[in-house]
Amino acid sequence: MWAQTEEARQLFEQLRAQQCRVTSFRKQAEAPKPERRSLGASFINLFISSPMGLGIRTGMEPRDSRFQSQFRMKLLEDYEVVKNGKIWCPIMQDWFPPSTMTAAHLFSYKHGQASMDAIFGQIRPAELFSSRNGLMICSAVEEYFDAGVITIVPDLPERPTMAMLSYWLGQETRDFKIRVIDSSWSCLDMKIIQESSPTKWRDLDNRRLYFRGRYHPAARYLYFHYCLQVLRRAWRVGPGQRAAFELYDELGKPLWGTPGRYMARNMLRAFVEELGHEYEPLMQGGTLLDRGDSRLLLETAAAQIGLGKEEESESEEEEEDDIL
Structure with missing residues (x-):
């Protein structure tokens, strides 16, 4: 059935992203004009610079590949992942040649620092190109890291007590694991790296991320990535279909099992309203105030989905002559 093919699923999510952005643009256009520049400016920049909007280059984000190279170098240094000329992937739990490793953003730099500050609150020094907002991962995994197939969630015991949750939240370095959220994906039983590893995509489910050092990505950016993958998964189904996954694990525990003050409450509320009432558990990541x-x-999120894999890859070209 064509509606269940990967081509169709990508088309469905692109259409939903465009519909969402057009709706938002109309609401912004109809709203009273502010007397001075406000957070609405973040939206306008997102719309006019996105290929799903007007596709105009605004200069809101760095275009120089040196920024990505510096970001990669920072990840290599902070995560302590270089050894004998190879780089460690915390997801595959193995060493790979530098040419097969990608410096992946959790919150895409294309959204700009203003949007990051608006969503997460102003953090200084700014973290758009901080190693707190990224991971070094195997390129074969990175290809589907932002495709609504897998996501990263807290690694908690089964049926955790409040004391266990408090302990996890209080840790300076917290443990995370991979969850597969698309049980209908046609590639689940395919090997991730055809020539060298027997690991299949299905094998990643519940696998803990293994970091070599004590440096981990910030939970707030992992939560953004989690919400984005949930949205992608929901938008990839055709008309009249339902996403074949739940926000809960086999024991009825939310996949993201810990509360947090990651993103603005009113923004998460609008996000949940777009998805539907069954996605209410996502609100546990909201701040106390709007x-x-x-x-x-x-x-x-719609801008990132509308970006498309080809343009995202193009935007993250790296100068690797002088770095691993």
Whole structure:
């Protein structure tokens, strides 16, 4: 059935992203004009610079590949992942040649620092190109890291007590694991790296991320990535279909099993309203107070989905002559 093919699923999510962005743009256009620049400016920049919007280059994000090279170098240094000319992948738990490893952003740099500050609150020094906002991962995994197939969630015991949750939240370095959220994906039983590893995509489910050092990505950016994958998964189904996954594990525990104050509450509320009431557990990651434009998180996620893999890859070309 064509509606269940990968081609169709990609088309469905692109259409949903475009519909969402057009709706938001109309609401912004109809809203009273602010007297001065506000958080709404983050939305306007997202719309006019996105290929799903007007596709105009605004200069809101760095285009120089040196920024990506510096980001990669920072990841290599902070995560302590270089040994004997190879780089460690915390997902595959193995060493790979530098040419097969990617410096992956969790919150895409294309959204700009203003959007990051609006969604997560202002953090200084700025973290758009911080190693707290990224991972070094095997390129074969990175290809589907932002495809609504897998996501990263806290690694907690089964049926954790409140004391266990408090302990996890209080740790300076927290443990995370991979969950497969698309049980209908046709590639689940295919090997991730055809020539060298027997590991299949299905084998990643519940696998802990193994970091060589004590440095881990910030939970707030992992939570953004988690929400984005949930949205992708929901948008990849055709008309009249339902996403073949739940926000809960086999024991009825939410996949992201810990509360946190990661993103603005009103933005998460608009995000959940787009998805439906069954996605209410996502609200556990909201702040206590509202902040800024309520649709900015949803609009940012739609912009990233609308970006498309080809343009995202093009935007992250790296100068590797002088770095691993």
